[in-house]
Amino acid sequence: MVDLKNVFKTYNKKKVIEDVSLEIEKGTITSFIGPNGAGKSTLISMISRLIAKDNGAITIDGQDIMQTKNNELAKKISILKQSNAINLKLTIRELVSFGRFPYSQGKLTEEDQSKIDEAIDYMELREIQDKYLDELSGGQRQRAHIAMVIAQDTEYILLDEPLNNLDMRHSVQIMKTLRKLVNEMGKTILLVIHDINFASCYSDHIVALKDGKIVKQGRTCDVIDKCVLKDIYDMDIDIKEIDDRRICVYF
Amino acid sequence: MGYKSKTIILAVVAFLLALLYIFYDLSGNIEYILPRRSIKVFAIILTGGAIAFATVVFMTITNNRILTPSVLGLDSLYMLIQTFIVFIFGANTLAMMSGEINYLISIGFMVLFSLLLYQFLFRGEKNNIYFLLLIGMILGTFFGSFTDFMQVLIDPNEFMIAQDRMFASINNVNTDLVYLSVIIIALVMAYFMRFYKYLDVIALGKDEAINLGVPYDYVVKRLLIIVAVLISVSTALIGPITFLGLLVVNLAYELMKTYRHFYIILSSVFISMIALLGGQFIVEKVFTFNTTISVIINFIGGIYFIFLLLKENKKW
Numbered sequence: 001m002v003d004l005k006n007v008f009k010t011y012n013k014k015k016v017i018e019d020v021s022l023e024i025e026k027g028t029i030t031s032f033i034g035p036n037g038a039g040k041s042t043l044i045s046m047i048s049r050l051i052a053k054d055n056g057a058i059t060i061d062g063q064d065i066m067q068t069k070n071n072e073l074a075k076k077i078s079i080l081k082q083s084n085a086i087n088l089k090l091t092i093r094e095l096v097s098f099g100r101f102p103y104s105q106g107k108l109t110e111e112d113q114s115k116i117d118e119a120i121d122y123m124e125l126r127e128i129q130d131k132y133l134d135e136l137s138g139g140q141r142q143r144a145h146i147a148m149v150i151a152q153d154t155e156y157i158l159l160d161e162p163l164n165n166l167d168m169r170h171s172v173q174i175m176k177t178l179r180k181l182v183n184e185m186g187k188t189i190l191l192v193i194h195d196i197n198f199a200s201c202y203s204d205h206i207v208a209l210k211d212g213k214i215v216k217q218g219r220t221c222d223v224i225d226k227c228v229l230k231d232i233y234d235m236d237i238d239i240k241e242i243d244d245r246r247i248c249v250y251f
Numbered sequence: 252m253g254y255k256s257k258t259i260i261l262a263v264v265a266f267l268l269a270l271l272y273i274f275y276d277l278s279g280n281i282e283y284i285l286p287r288r289s290i291k292v293f294a295i296i297l298t299g300g301a302i303a304f305a306t307v308v309f310m311t312i313t314n315n316r317i318l319t320p321s322v323l324g325l326d327s328l329y330m331l332i333q334t335f336i337v338f339i340f341g342a343n344t345l346a347m348m349s350g351e352i353n354y355l356i357s358i359g360f361m362v363l364f365s366l367l368l369y370q371f372l373f374r375g376e377k378n379n380i381y382f383l384l385l386i387g388m389i390l391g392t393f394f395g396s397f398t399d400f401m402q403v404l405i406d407p408n409e410f411m412i413a414q415d416r417m418f419a420s421i422n423n424v425n426t427d428l429v430y431l432s433v434i435i436i437a438l439v440m441a442y443f444m445r446f447y448k449y450l451d452v453i454a455l456g457k458d459e460a461i462n463l464g465v466p467y468d469y470v471v472k473r474l475l476i477i478v479a480v481l482i483s484v485s486t487a488l489i490g491p492i493t494f495l496g497l498l499v500v501n502l503a504y505e506l507m508k509t510y511r512h513f514y515i516i517l518s519s520v521f522i523s524m525i526a527l528l529g530g531q532f533i534v535e536k537v538f539t540f541n542t543t544i545s546v547i548i549n550f551i552g553g554i555y556f557i558f559l560l561l562k563e564n565k566k567w
Binding site for chain 1: 314452508509
């Protein structure tokens with residue numbers, strides 16, 4: 001369980017995150033939604049200790065993330081940021097191998113190799129595993145990065161806008177994979193997402209942020225609601241129910 | 252060709268060049284010439300290796316292949332120290348001063364300067380590496396201007412002696428200093444081995460490194476100190492020649508086409524030795540000491556740098 005208590009973050013006197021408390025259950029997909037500058041990425045970066053918090057407590061399975069050893073934490077939680085500007089000459093397989101670093105410290109064992117194979121197969125990258133990252137399309141590169149996260153084999157997976165710059169087909173593919181990871185492997189996934197329809201269709205819980213504060217959190221059906229969305233985005237959003245799915249019409 | 256065979260070929264070429272340098276045209280007083288040349292070769296291997304190694308680590312930390320540790324301002328500080336001694340105490344003092352004292356003073360100040368710089372910049376949460384580089388560059392320019400200022404004030408004859416220190420030269424390397432440098436570099440390398448495994452991961456960038464469990468700030472601070480010590484030692488031993496690093500490390504990346512630091516470090520070290528040994532050979536046999544090695548290295552390095560800029564430019 002990820003547990004945040006009264007978390008604050010200030011950049012140059014501007015409050016980015018203000019008094020955020022929330023609990024995230026195991027084995028669920030939780031989406032963070034909200035307008036630009038709401039603090040979604042900051043929050044997810046703090047949970048994955050990429051940025052330090054100013055105040056409050058963040059614990060994962062009861063352990064404070066700042067007290068836990070870096071290497072132990074890397075086996076428990078992984079993050080995929082939105083900009084993956086790696087300027088190294090790396091093949092997909094080499095990138096995925098990096099996911100094993102917390103376990104192998106650079107010396108890959110048999111077990112590591114089989115985990116890497118698994119991750120590559122899981123993301124259907126087997127045929128192109130020896131291609132270099134700069135030869136790939138955006139969708140393939142994103143899948144390669146997700147394969148690395150799978151190889152890292154952490155209970156908690158954090159993704160910062162994983163659908164950025166992807167077309168519909170690839171977006172759906174990625175979201176289905178994430179769903180599968182939760183259902184089949186019992187992972188817990190937290191993601192920042194802009195498209196509220198993707199959030200509505202694939203997540204169990206939604207946390208809505210605005211101006212660094214939580215406006216609403218709860219089950220997807222509670223948050224995807226006309227009044228709540230009006231509060232978050234300051235616009236009227238029609239919600240249609242199609243095949244038990246709530247689709248927001250905001251055009 | 253595999254990484255291994257390429258590395259071995261480089262090692263062999265470096266070794267052969269070392270032998271050529273030592274045994275070429277061996278006549279006259281062999282008992283004097285042989286140890287004299289051997290110690291020079293040893294100094295070349297040491298400094299070449301140290302600079303190449305420090306540059307690889309520095310480029311990895313900064314995630315940038317056209318930055319060398321010279322942006323930390325250590326070269327300029329070295330020149331400032333040398334000029335300052337001449338300015339205050341006169342050229343005779345610099346000439347008379349025992350090599351060890353000058354060496355230790357230079358290293359001491361350079362390392363102290365880097366530590367203060369890091370300490371100041373890494374205080375609290377602000378640990379932006381580019382901010383460090385910016386400050387290093389500004390201070391480097393400041394030292395450079397201050398050096399120029401003192402140089403125009405001193406007597407032209409004294410200036411000649413100060414200027415002599417401005418260019419790297421292996422012609423009159425001090426034997427005792429070479430041994431001292433070996434000890435320092437060996438200690439630094441022993442310390443480095445603890446952080447070796449992190450280099451490949453750090454090359455992925457800060458966020459990825461933290462994600463994969465690298466204690467990033469801790470490791471980067473230690474690595475920067477290692478870089479500073481190595482650059483200080485090689486600068487104090489043969490003079491400012493960090494530009495060499497840019498050249499050899501980029502050549503190593505071009506040649507090896509891998510991200511693995513094991514091969515990149517080894518091949519840059521060997522290429523660096525080849526460049527220095529070859530350069531020194533040309534200085535002695537072709538130019539008969541009419542120029543210094545750093546002039547040659549800077550000339551070739553400068554051309555390569557322009558080539559690199561043009562090539563990278565095309566990519567956009």
